[in-house]
Amino acid sequence: MNDNNFPKNxxxxxxxxxxxxxxxxxFTLHAIGTMVFDSxxxxxVVSNGLVLDKNGNKMSKRLGNAVDPFxxxxxxxxxxxxxxxxxxxxxxxxxxxxxxGVEEVRRKFFGTLHNTYSFFAxxxxxxxxxxxxxxxxxxxxxxxxxxxxxxxxxxxxxxxEHYESYEPTRAGRAIQDFVTENLSNWYVRLNxxxxxxxxxxxxxxxxxxxxxxxLVTVSQLMAPIAPFYADRLYRDLTGAAVSxx
Numbered sequence: 001m002n003d004n005n006f007p008k009n010x011x012x013x014x015x016x017x018x019x020x021x022x023x024x025x026x027f028t029l030h031a032i033g034t035m036v037f038d039s040x041x042x043x044x045v046v047s048n049g050l051v052l053d054k055n056g057n058k059m060s061k062r063l064g065n066a067v068d069p070f071x072x073x074x075x076x077x078x079x080x081x082x083x084x085x086x087x088x089x090x091x092x093x094x095x096x097x098x099x100x101g102v103e104e105v106r107r108k109f110f111g112t113l114h115n116t117y118s119f120f121a122x123x124x125x126x127x128x129x130x131x132x133x134x135x136x137x138x139x140x141x142x143x144x145x146x147x148x149x150x151x152x153x154x155x156x157x158x159x160x161e162h163y164e165s166y167e168p169t170r171a172g173r174a175i176q177d178f179v180t181e182n183l184s185n186w187y188v189r190l191n192x193x194x195x196x197x198x199x200x201x202x203x204x205x206x207x208x209x210x211x212x213x214x215l216v217t218v219s220q221l222m223a224p225i226a227p228f229y230a231d232r233l234y235r236d237l238t239g240a241a242v243s244x245x
Contacts, residue, residue, distance in 0.1 A: 010037070014044035014166060019092070022047070046166055047092045051085075054098035067097060079226035080106040086225050087172040109176050110229065112184045113218070117233060119188060120211050123195040129208045131238070141206040148187045151178065152214055159221050172225050175218060183214055212237065 011033065017025050026045060033041035051059065059066040072081055084105040089095045123129075138149055155178045162171035187210075194207040216237050223230035234240070 011040050012042040014046055015042040016046040016048065016091070019047045019049060044166060049089070049092055049094040051095050051097050054096050056094075056096050059097075067099065072099065072102065076102045076106055077110075077229075079229045080110055083109065083172060083176075083226050086168050087176060090167075090169045108180060110226075112180050113233075116179070116184050116188055116211075117215055117236070119192075119195075120208075120215060121236070124208060124212075127200055127204070127208070129200075129205075129212075131209075131212055133205065133209075135209060136202060136206045141210065142203065144187065144190060145206055145210040148182060148210060148214060151182050152217055156217065156221065163224060168225060171221075175222050179218060183218075187211070187214075 015026065015029070029041035033039050055065075057063065057065060069081075081102055084102045085095060085097075087105070088101060138146055141149075155174060158174050159171045162168065162174065191207055191211075194204055198204065216234065219230045219234040219237065223234075
């Protein structure tokens with residue numbers, strides 16, 4: 001036991017196990033913690049439900065309805081699979097797993113986010129945009145920039161609250177809605193002409209800075225659920241890895 005670090009990490013903030021561990025692991029840790037340290041072993045429980053097939057039946061080799069996780073990861077990627085499972089149902093609810101749902105998440109969310117980044121990167125490279133350029137105050141940017149920044153700040157607030165209250169499903173859904181609806185369908189679609197041609201004036205710079213801020217922030221917010229994709233997106237945007245703090 002590390003006498004210096006143990007007191008800082010005990011009791012644990014949370015424990016995550018299947019619902020079948022209620023009388024096993026959950027109780028055993030509390031019993032040991034109470035006997036040895038006169039303390040509970042953890043402060044919160046995230047109890048995972050069961051993964052069922054798309055019809056709500058328990059997966060089994062006998063029924064032939066089991067899904068090979070390694071084959072699924074190889075075909076669709078770990079992050080789309082994790083994002084689908086996290087946003088489709090709360091961790092403590094049973095999940096009706098449908099492989100078509102993973103493909104939909106990969107196409108609609110990750111595909112949309114990738115296309116949004118690709119749009120930004122294409123014109124940012126042409127114009128040699130630098131995120132280190134002095135920021136145009138948000139108050140002096142066009143109304144549509146202020147609108148998306150306002151929604152982004154609301155997203156930060158809501159996602160932070162969801163994570164802190166152990167509601168990753170709500171956090172993921174909020175991020176997904178922001179990217180697919182507000183950022184892609186509205187902001188990028190209505191502002192394409194600001195990125196096309198011409199010299200780098202204040203209006204164009206404001207558009208770059210606004211979209212850059214949105215993409216970097218989204219990469220940070222999604223990292224707990226999709227760490228691999230988030231890290232790649234953040235590195236591509238900033239040249240650095242996502243901070244673990």
